[in-house]
Amino acid sequence: MKRENFVCKGDICYSQNLQTLHTVQNGYLVCENGVCAGVFDTLPEQYKNFDILDYTGKLILPGFTDLHVHAPQHRFRALGMDLELLEWLETHTFPQEAKYADTTYAKENYARFVEEMKKGPNTRACVFGTIHGASTEILMELLENAGLCAMVGKVNMDRNSPDYLQEESAEVSAKDTITFLEHMKQKYPHVTPILTPRFLPTCSDTLLTKLGDIQKKYKIPVQSHLSENTSEVEWVKELFPTSSCYGDAYDSFGLFGGESCPTIMAHCVLSGEVEIALMKKRGIFVAHCPESNSNLLSGIAPIRRYLDEGISVGLGSDIAGGTRCSIFYAMAEAVRMSKMRWRLVDESLAPLTVPEVFYLATVGGGAFFGKVGKFEKGYAFDAFVLDDSRYDNKGEYNIAQRLERAVYLSNDDEVLHKFVAGRQLF
C-alpha cells in the first residue's frame, strides 16, 4: 500500500550509534513524503492530520539489511553442512546453480526466496544470482514486485568452475554482464544491479580487467568474497603471486572500493594487517556472516578490530553457507562467535554486544544503500512491527531488553507489518 504521510505508534527502537540505542515507549514514528521524519514522544502539531497506524505494545524497529546472500542457494539451504567446502560446492552448490539456466526453474525458486525475505525482518539485501543473466533479471523483477530494496548481481565465472557452470570465455562473461547492466541499470527504482565476480579463483585476469573497465564505465558498486578460509586464501596467493594480499589482487583490477567504486567484501575472516589497511583506505564494506563462517569451518572474523579501525561492517545470512534468512539469527550468532573468538583466540578484542549487532544489522549494512537504518529525519522509511508477546514479557522489560529477547528468540513468524522505502508491504 502506498502512503506518503503516516505515523506508526508503538515501542520504537533504533541505533543512534554503535553503542547507543534510542528507545521511545508509546512513541510516534513519522513518515513524511515517503521518508522518515523522526521519532517523537508526543506527536508534533504539523503531523496531527497524518493517519496513525496504532501498534501500541509492539516493537517498531528499522528493517535489517542482509549484506550477503546467494538467492539460488536458498533452495537447498541447511543441506550438506557436514561436507568440506569444496565437496559441498561440488555436491550441492554448483549443480543447483546450474539449474538456473532454466528461467522457469529460476522463477519458481526465486519466488520462494523472495517470499521468505518479504515476510521476515530484512528489508534490503545485496544478492548474488548466478552466471545466467535472464534468470537474474527475473530475480530482480520478483524483488521489485515484492516491494523490497536490493542490489543484485549476475555472477561472473570463467575459470576453475565445473563445465556446466562456467562461462565460455572472459569475452562472453563481460558481454553478458554488459547486456544485463544495459537491461537493468535503470529499470527499477528499488532493485538495481551490482557487479559480482564470484571470487578471484573463478575469474581470469582478462575477465577481471574487463570487469574493472565495466565498473568504471557504469559506475556501479561491486560485491565479492574475501579471505574466507585458509585453503581459498592459499589458492589466491598462488594465482596472484605478486599481490601483497587477496584484497590487493582485486585492487589491481580496480575492483576494491574507493570513492567511485563502493564495494562489499563478504567474510574477511583471515585478513592480515596489509589487507586491513587497504580495506580501511578503500572504504570496503565488510559483510560479516558468522553462521556461514562456522558452518563452513572458516573461523571467526575479527569484527571488533574492524569497528575499532572505523571500517564499515554489516551482517549477512550468506544463504546457503548460512541456513537462516532472518538477520536476527545473524545477530545472535555474531555475538556468540565474537565471544568464542575472545575466549579462544584473542582476549584483546571484546565480544560484540546486542546493541552493537543491532547497529550492524540496521545502520551498518543499511549505509551501503545510503541513509538507511535509522529513524532519523531524512532516512529511508524502512521499518517492521514485531509482535514479541510470544516471549511472555508481561510488561516488565524495557525496550532494550525486549530487543535482546527478540534477537535470541525470534522465529520467522513474528513480523506483523513491514515498510520498505515508505511503502507498506503488509
Add this chain to the structure above:
Amino acid sequence: MKRENFVCKGDICYSQNLQTLHTVQNGYLVCENGVCAGVFDTLPEQYKNFDILDYTGKLILPGFTDLHVHAPQHRFRALGMDLELLEWLETHTFPQEAKYADTTYAKENYARFVEEMKKGPNTRACVFGTIHGASTEILMELLENAGLCAMVGKVNMDRNSPDYLQEESAEVSAKDTITFLEHMKQKYPHVTPILTPRFLPTCSDTLLTKLGDIQKKYKIPVQSHLSENTSEVEWVKELFPTSSCYGDAYDSFGLFGGESCPTIMAHCVLSGEVEIALMKKRGIFVAHCPESNSNLLSGIAPIRRYLDEGISVGLGSDIAGGTRCSIFYAMAEAVRMSKMRWRLVDESLAPLTVPEVFYLATVGGGAFFGKVGKFEKGYAFDAFVLDDSRYDNKGEYNIAQRLERAVYLSNDDEVLHKFVAGRQLF
C-alpha cells in the same frame, strides 16, 4: 490419549549407533503394550489389527532428551547475555529464582515452561528447580500432568549465595531435601526426583557429606555442574585444595557416579586428563550445552574426545544460559561449536556431524532414563511427528537429508504429534 497398541506410519528415522541412521520411508513404527516393538518396511501380520495413525510424508523421530535445564530460568531466558556470568547471576538469575519461594508465582511460571516443553520435540528432561521444595513439587506435578518424563531436583545452596536465596544451614538444606524426597520418590510414574547440589561453591562440606548420605540411602541419581568456566574452576580449586580436580571433590562426597549413583555433570568444558579419566571410570553422563557455553563465554567442550573415550554424552538447553528450549537448536550449535573448536583450538578432534548430534539428542541423553531414544524393540515409545513441508523439500531429499534440514531450520511450531512413554500427548 492412552493407547497400548498402535502403529505410526510415515518416514521414520533413528540412530542405530553414533554414526549410523536407520531410515525407513513409508515405514511402520509399532507400539505394543505401550512400548516400542520396532520399525518395519511392511506391517507384520501380528500387528494388522492395531490402529494405524497415518503420518504419510511426515518425519517420525524419537523424542529428544534435554539433559540439563533450569526451569525457573525459563521466565527470563534471552536476557542479560551481554553480562559477565557473575553479574548475570546477580542481576537476573538469583533474584528470579528467589521468587519461586512463592508457590503461586511458581505455578504460573512453571506452567509456561512445561507448556513450551510439551509442544516442542523434547520428551524428557533432567531439570533444576530452586531451593524451594514446595515449588519444585509443583513443577513435578505440572510435568507429570503434561505427560512428559523428567527427573527434577530441589536445588541445594547453603553458602556463597545471596541471603535471599541461601538455605539457612546444611541441616535445613538436608532436611528439606529429605522431605522433598519422601514426598516425591514414588508419587509419579514419569516424573521422579534427582539430587541437585547446585555446584560445589554453593554447597558446604557439611552439606555435601549429608547429600552423599542421602544419595546412598535413597539411591537416587545426581545432577550438577562441572568445569564450566575458568573463574569457577579456579574457585573450586581454592575451596577444595586437596582434591585432584573438580570432579574428584564431588567424588570425595560420593556424588560423582559409580554404579549405584548415576550422575549427570553439565558442561565439562575445561575438564583435564585426571578429571576425564575419573568421569570415564565413574560412568558420568556429560550434559553438553553448546549454546550456553558460548553465551556465557565458557568455551567449547571437547565432545569428540569424550565420545572417543566412550563417555556418555547428551545435549542440554541449559535454559537460561541457553535461550532455546528445543534440542534441535542445541544440535545445530553442537555441530557449529565443534567446528570452531576444530578450527581454532585442536584439529585432532574432528567436528561433530548431524547424525552424531542426533544420536546425542536421542540415545545419548535418553540412556540416562534407560532404554530410551531408539525405535528398537523394548525401548520406551517416545516419538514425535515433524511437518517439514515448510522447508520446501518437494520430495527430492532422502530422510537423512530432511533430518539435517530440520536440525538447522526447525522452529517451535512444526511438531504435529507427540508420544511419550507410549502415551499420545497430541
